């Protein structure tokens with residue numbers, strides 16, 4: 538039977554079978570995986586220990602399906618069939634859960650790496666030991682820093698039987714996506730949807746509904762997905778980020794967007810299957 542809570546966050550290991558611990562080790566932002574034929578797997582503690590690897594910033598993430606998970610930084614590949622792989626490439630061959638855990642691992646490691654010194658007094662920071670919360674605490678002035686994430690909205694806007702897709706100047710020729718943008722400090726998600734859509738395409742929307750969310754570790758974001766309906770206005774792109782935007786019918790969409798593990802793909806496919 539599938540567990541109700543599959544991932545249990547914890548600063549300490551939750552299970553006793555330490556040799557099974559999954560080790561998410563990164564070189565900068567590339568994950569070390571073991572290559573087994575066509576598959577990439579996460580090394581476990583037992584496999585790695587014989588190489589006596591030098592690991593920095595080792596942290597317990599918690600446990601997934603009863604197996605402790607750790608993250609850390611490793612400078613060199615260990616001997617054997619291992620390689621470093623970026624998470625975008627890794628995401629193409631794995632389950633959504635595996636992607637989320639590797640994302641958690643990189644997010645936690647980045648947070649620990651980026652908070653080695655106190656932003657107030659410059660002294661050494663360490664992981665807080667007491668309590669269940671994960672915070673870096675200053676060894677001199679007790680300033681604490683909790684993990685931070687940058688929320689961004691992503692929205693599928695429909696007008697009758699059509700979906701709004703936009704071409705960003707960074708995209709390859711002929712490729713489109715739904716609209717997205719970072720939430721400003723002190724802004725609600727709904728206000729952000731209205732503002733981003735209006736700034737980028739000049740149209741107004743209503744019936745904004747929550748769709749789902751996805752942590753996005755490139756480098757540290759949380760995508761909050763919405764659907765919305767066209768209210769009024771003519772498309773007028775900002776020509777800054779967005780250079781083209783159009784209403785597409787279901788028949789016109791295949792081949793015009795990049796399929797990936799992202800919530801962007803999920804939202805487009807939600808429309809296609811509507």
Ligand SMILES: [Zn+2]
Pocket residue numbers: 655656657658659660675676677678679680
């Ligand atoms: Zn301090």
